[in-house]
Amino acid sequence: xxxxxxxxxxxxxxxxxxxxxxxxxxxxxxxxxxxxxxxxxxxxxxxxxxxxxxxxxxxxxxxxxxxxxxxxxxxxxxxxxxxxxxxxxxxxxxxxxxxxxxxxxxxxxxxxxxxxxxxxxxxxxxxxxxxxxxxxxxxxxxxxxxxxxxxxxxxxxxxxxxxxxxxxxxxxxxxxxxxxxxxxxxxxxxxxxxxxxxxxxxxxxxxxxxxxxxxxxxxxxxxxxxxxxxxxxxxxxxxxxxxxxxxxxxxxxxxxxxxxxxxxxxxxxxxxxxxxxxxxxxxxxxxxxxxxxxxxxxxxxxxxxxxxxxxxxxxxxxxxxxxxxxxxxxxxxxxxxxxxxxxxxxxxxxxxxxxxxxxxxxxxxxxxxxxxxxxxxxxxxxxxxxxxxxxxxxxxxxxxxxxxxxxxxxxxxxxxxxxxxxxxxxxxxxxxxxxxxxxxxxxxxxxxxxxxxxxxxxxxxxxxxxxxxxxxxxxxxxxxxxxxxxxxxxxxxxxxxxxxxxxxxxxxxxxxxxxxxxxxxxxxxxxxxxxxxxxxxxxxxxxxxxxxxxxxxxxxxxxxxxxxxxxxxxxxxxxxxxxxxxxxxxxxxxxxxxxxxxxxxxxxxxxxxxxxxxxxxxxxxxxxxxxxxxxxxxxxxxxxxxxxxxxxxxxxxxxxxxxxxxxxxxxxxxxxxxxxxxxxxxxxxxxxxxxxxxxxxxxxxxxxxxxxxxxxxxxxxxxxxxxxxxxxxxxxxxxxxxxxxxxxxxxxxxxxxxxxxxxxxxxxxxxxxxxxxxxxxxxxxxxxxxxxxxxxxxxxxxxxxxxxxxxxxxxxx
Numbered sequence: 001x002x003x004x005x006x007x008x009x010x011x012x013x014x015x016x017x018x019x020x021x022x023x024x025x026x027x028x029x030x031x032x033x034x035x036x037x038x039x040x041x042x043x044x045x046x047x048x049x050x051x052x053x054x055x056x057x058x059x060x061x062x063x064x065x066x067x068x069x070x071x072x073x074x075x076x077x078x079x080x081x082x083x084x085x086x087x088x089x090x091x092x093x094x095x096x097x098x099x100x101x102x103x104x105x106x107x108x109x110x111x112x113x114x115x116x117x118x119x120x121x122x123x124x125x126x127x128x129x130x131x132x133x134x135x136x137x138x139x140x141x142x143x144x145x146x147x148x149x150x151x152x153x154x155x156x157x158x159x160x161x162x163x164x165x166x167x168x169x170x171x172x173x174x175x176x177x178x179x180x181x182x183x184x185x186x187x188x189x190x191x192x193x194x195x196x197x198x199x200x201x202x203x204x205x206x207x208x209x210x211x212x213x214x215x216x217x218x219x220x221x222x223x224x225x226x227x228x229x230x231x232x233x234x235x236x237x238x239x240x241x242x243x244x245x246x247x248x249x250x251x252x253x254x255x256x257x258x259x260x261x262x263x264x265x266x267x268x269x270x271x272x273x274x275x276x277x278x279x280x281x282x283x284x285x286x287x288x289x290x291x292x293x294x295x296x297x298x299x300x301x302x303x304x305x306x307x308x309x310x311x312x313x314x315x316x317x318x319x320x321x322x323x324x325x326x327x328x329x330x331x332x333x334x335x336x337x338x339x340x341x342x343x344x345x346x347x348x349x350x351x352x353x354x355x356x357x358x359x360x361x362x363x364x365x366x367x368x369x370x371x372x373x374x375x376x377x378x379x380x381x382x383x384x385x386x387x388x389x390x391x392x393x394x395x396x397x398x399x400x401x402x403x404x405x406x407x408x409x410x411x412x413x414x415x416x417x418x419x420x421x422x423x424x425x426x427x428x429x430x431x432x433x434x435x436x437x438x439x440x441x442x443x444x445x446x447x448x449x450x451x452x453x454x455x456x457x458x459x460x461x462x463x464x465x466x467x468x469x470x471x472x473x474x475x476x477x478x479x480x481x482x483x484x485x486x487x488x489x490x491x492x493x494x495x496x497x498x499x500x501x502x503x504x505x506x507x508x509x510x511x512x513x514x515x516x517x518x519x520x521x522x523x524x525x526x527x528x529x530x531x532x533x534x535x536x537x538x539x540x541x542x543x544x545x546x547x548x549x550x551x552x553x554x555x556x557x558x559x560x561x562x563x564x565x566x567x568x569x570x571x572x573x574x575x576x577x578x579x580x581x582x583x584x585x586x587x588x589x590x591x592x593x594x595x596x597x598x599x600x601x602x603x604x605x606x607x608x609x610x611x612x613x614x615x616x617x618x619x620x621x622x623x624x625x626x627x628x629x630x631x632x633x634x635x636x637x638x639x640x641x642x643x644x645x646x647x648x649x650x651x652x653x654x655x656x657x658x659x660x661x662x663x664x665x666x667x668x669x670x671x672x673x674x675x676x677x678x679x680x681x682x683x684x685x686x687x688x689x690x691x692x693x694x695x696x697x698x699x700x701x702x703x704x705x706x707x708x709x710x711x712x713x714x715x716x717x718x719x720x721x722x723x724x725x726x727x728x729x730x731x732x733x734x735x736x737x738x739x740x741x742x743x744x745x746x747x748x749x750x751x752x753x754x755x756x757x758x759x760x761x762x763x764x765x766x767x768x769x770x771x772x773x774x775x776x777x778x779x780x781x782x783x784x785x786x787x788x789x790x791x792x793x794x795x796x797x798x799x800x801x802x803x804x805x806x807x808x809x810x811x812x813x
Contacts, residue, residue: 021284021291021314024122024219025307028057028296030068035300037072039307043120044072045153046296051137052124053155053176054296055248062140065123066147073148074118120150126174127247128684129156130812131666131694132458135547138162142537145169151194155232155246158668161675163192165543170194173643175221176246178232181618182209183625183644189216190647191676195289197221200274201230201717202617203344204282209618211287220283223306224294225333226271228254228350229714230615230745233661236713238686239750239806240735243813246686253735254714261727268724269714271350273330275337277309278319282342302332346719429497433457434697436527439520440498441486443479445506454520456494457527460690462809463519470507480504482513491517492524550667550700555767561760564707568611568772569779571598577779578605587611587639587659589774590743593626599636609637612645613743614661615715620744621648628652640678650677660685660706670701680704680767685711685754688812693763702767707756708782709772711806713737714748749775753782754806 025036027046036044046068047059060068070076123144129137141162144152151170154160155177163171173179173188175197188196195217198210202220211218227234227245237251238244254269274294276283283291291314293306306329313322330337340349432438436457444451449464470476477485479501486496508516539547558565568587569577575598578586585607591599602608610631616624625648631638632654640646641661649656658664658673663684670681683692683705696703720739728751729737736751757771773779 019289021280022120022219022289023307023310023314024290024292025303026224026293026296026298027121027303028054028059028298029300030060030064031300032296032298032303033068033072035304036307037119039304040117040311041119041307042117043122043150043290045122045124045292047124048140051127051129051133051140051248053126053174053245053248054124057296062143065143065149069121069147069149072119072121122151122153122172123149124153124174125159126153126155126176128244128663128665128686129158129669130687130691131698134158134666134668138539138543138547139537141166141169142539142543146537153197156666156669157662157664157672158666160191160193161668161672162543162546165540165546172197172219175199176232178230178615178642179210179644180230180615180642181206181621181644182213183621183647184642185210185213185216185218185644187643187647189213191643195219197292198288199230199615200226201341204279204286204342206618207283207288207342208286211289217289218287219290219292220288221274221294222276222280222283222291222310223329224274224298226274226338226349228269228271228718229716229748233615233715234713235686235711236735236737236748238812239711239713240733242688242807242810244686247813249813253731253733256731259730260724265724265729266351268350268720268729269718270335271718272336272338273333274339274341275323275326275330276339276342277313277323277326279339279342280310280313280319298332302329305329341717346717349718432497436494436524438495438497439491439524439527441483441496441520442499443501443503443506445501445503450506450508452516452519454523455690456524458690458694459523459527460688460693461519461523461811465508465512465515468509468512470509473507476507476509477513478504479506479508482508482516486520491520492528494524494528546668549698550671552697552765553700553702553767555702556696556699556765558766558769559760559762560705560707560756560764560766560769562769564757564769564771566704566768566770567783568706568709568770568774570774571595573773573779574598574602575605577773577783578602580780581783582606585609585768587770591627593623593630596627596630599631600634603634603636607637609639609657611639611659612641612649614641614659615745616642616644624648625652628654631655637679646676646678655679657704658682660711664699664703665691665695667695667698667700670695670699670703674701682706682770683766685709686807686812688807688810689761689764691812693761696765697763704768704770705764705766706754706770706772708753708770710749710751710753710775711772712747712749712775716746716748718746720746750804752804754804755785756805756808759808 022042023040024043024045025041027033027036027044033044033046047054047057048062048065049059052059067076125137125140137159141152141159145166145168149169151172153172153174155174171193172195173193178199179185179188179196180199180202185196193216197219198207200221202210207218207220229236232246234245236253240253241251243249243251255267257267258265258269260268291310293310295303295306309322309326313319326337338349340346429438433440433455434457439454439456442453450467451462451464453460453462483499483501486499565584566587567577567581567583568589571588571590574586574588583606586602587609588599588602589611591610599608599610610627612624624645628638628649629652632652635655637655637657638649639657639659640649641659646656656678657680658678660682662673664670664673664681665684665687673681680702683695683703685706687695692705724739726738726740729739729748737748738751739746739748771783773782776782
């Protein structure tokens with residue numbers, strides 16, 4: 001068993017007669033949970049096996065949640081088997097065991113506590129949720145309520161929408177919601193949160209201002225890994241490989257080596273680890289309610305050691321002495337410690353680390369995942385593939401990579417139809433495909449490879465086969481013959497009701513056909529499989545009514561391929577662009593009260609919409625409040641991109657839209673944002689084609705879709721050396737970004753744009769299509785691409801200036 005540390009010494013807060021700080025520990029698995037509780041944690045946080053921001057952790061099965069909560073509450077004891085596991089770990093893991101015991105050498109630590117104090121359990125459901133995951137997420141809330149979970153950490157507006165339906169649960173807003181100022185906290189309070197987890201980039205003064213909001217608690221991280229980007233504002237991993245940090249599958253591309261300006265630059269984005277042991281008394285004085293230790297991917301002995309250290313610090317032991325004993329925690333990751341953000345130090349926070357010390361049975365961690373630039377290397381492909389959930393693709397990595405990099409597909413299955421269907425029956429056939437009672441196929445040979453697409457239910461799988469030379473034509477079959485076979489031969493009991501090919505006479509080998517049928521079989525199996533068979537809980541009538549599918553808004557009638565009608569542009573360049581482009585609306589970034597005349601000038605040419613920043617800190621709150629008031633007075637709409645921005649715009653009585661900073665992946669999130677006063681929502685730029693199709697089919701709120709952008713892949717408070725700004729960052733996976741200062745923050749934008757403007761898809765329907773020119777070196781050149789560029793994209797040429805589809809043709813993980 002890990003050493004037990006009794007809570008016998010009164011903390012400084014208790015001496016002052018105030019409520020003591022809650023010490024919150026990570027529980028990535030049962031072993032870590034028990035280690036944290038026995039070491040003296042007041043609360044633990046952990047997730048189920050899906051739908052949480054640490055999906056690489058072991059997490060907890062739904063059927064064990066109630067028993068786990070009983071143990072945390074002190075109503076049950078550890079099982080004999082678990083105790084045996086702890087004992088074996090102490091004997092077989094000398095390095096990590098030393099980490100755990102390094103902090104318990106004092107004589108007073110030898111005493112056994114008379115009784116283990118009851119603790120709390122917080123469940124994490126803190127990711128962006130796709131449309132097909134909403135039912136599972138809401139049933140997870142029901143499971144949590146029945147199990148006696150103390151609180152649920154959330155990010156998605158869909159779960160905020162469900163707060164009134166689960167009165168026995170407390171809701172905490174995750175750090176993924178980017179709560180960075182007092183306006184953000186005020187918003188969370190209005191939305192029904194009991195607690196918010198503050199952004200890790202805040203100073204002590206900013207923490208105090210946020211914590212001064214009455215009627216809601218604040219929580220801060222005190223120990224563990226730091227993200228380079230502000231949480232909830234990172235898409236590096238998603239851009240590079242479709243694995244999103246906002247959905248719990250980050251591959252940590254910020255930890256790898258980078259070239260800057262063509263020269264090796266080490267690891268300029270690899271953050272030091274947070275350690276605030278020496279600042280505990282100052283954190284207490286800010287008014288926070290809880291200190292949180294990061295580490296759901298770390299070993300149980302590390303968790304126990306971290307809890308023991310902070311229990312000592314909270315009990316009044318000299319901070320300097322406790323900090324001296326914290327060295328083994330840093331040795332586990334091989335990174336230096338920092339508390340620089342608390343003091344406003346944003347320079348000395350990153351750099352090359354010594355490397356993580358090995359253990360005999362070391363597992364991959366979030367900060368040491370064996371990936372380069374977000375693309376899995378050969379050693380980790382198998383593990384990453386086995387880590388996928390029911391809602392994810394199990395396609396092989398090579399096919400996924402081809403699908404991500406082949407730009408020849410036009411997004412439509414309507415061309416060159418081999419088996420024509422009556423127009424009157426088209427809707428019925430499409431409904432069958434969407435209901436996973438039939439499937440559709442498409443073969444495209446316009447590129448260098450044979451691209452195959454299978455669509456069934458909410459799944460859209462694409463993969464490539466090489467255009468092999470056929471040496472034995474007698475054994476080969478044409479694509480038309482393949483389709484004829486599939487028309488009369490059900491796969492997994494489902495008929496093929498739609499099919500197309502650009503070359504019916506193209507021949508493939510028998511082995512390719514067998515592989516093709518295997519891939520179709522896998523797609524259909526995944527489409528037919530429920531998201532989670534274990535969460536079939538009965539829900540109240542009111543909750544079921546919330547989950548009922550709605551019809552799409554009548555305003556969502558423009559299919560993908562419709563010419564864009566809106567532009568997004570920096571305020572100082574807006575007038576020129578608007579005069580040349582003539583959009584129905586211009587979304588203006590960088591507007592301040594001093595630059596408000598730019599918004600007024602644009603409003604004389606077209607509708608102007610002022611975009612509030614996705615991140616702002618306390619000293620910017622007065623300025624943004626004034627800006628919202630000016631917009632309300634002039635009846636200029638405000639695009640809100642954070643919860644604090646929504647609060648200030650609502651307070652001013654401004655017209656509101658929800659921008660890409662409050663992204664929507666599901667229709668219930670859109671409903672919540674509309675309820676909060678937003679007349680329009682923005683589809684997540686990370687979404688894949690299948691997710692967008694399903695969302696827009698069920699979205700009762702007018703929505704916008706970005707079809708061109710150099711999106712911000714990371715927004716950070718870290719100050720890079722001046723020589724690195726505006727230089728191209730390139731990693732070994734060829735992820736390319738360019739950082740520059742934008743409104744006081746360092747923003748990394750993609751070197752190459754995402755462009756979907758030449759695609760057509762009648763299954764994607766939106767109200768507005770937006771061309772985002774923020775970050776474009778020459779906005780008008782990006783808005784009007786040359787005919788040569790357009791034709792080269794359609795031919796699939798891999799040119800330096802080729803565009804990128806982001807996650808459209810692959811599945812967002």
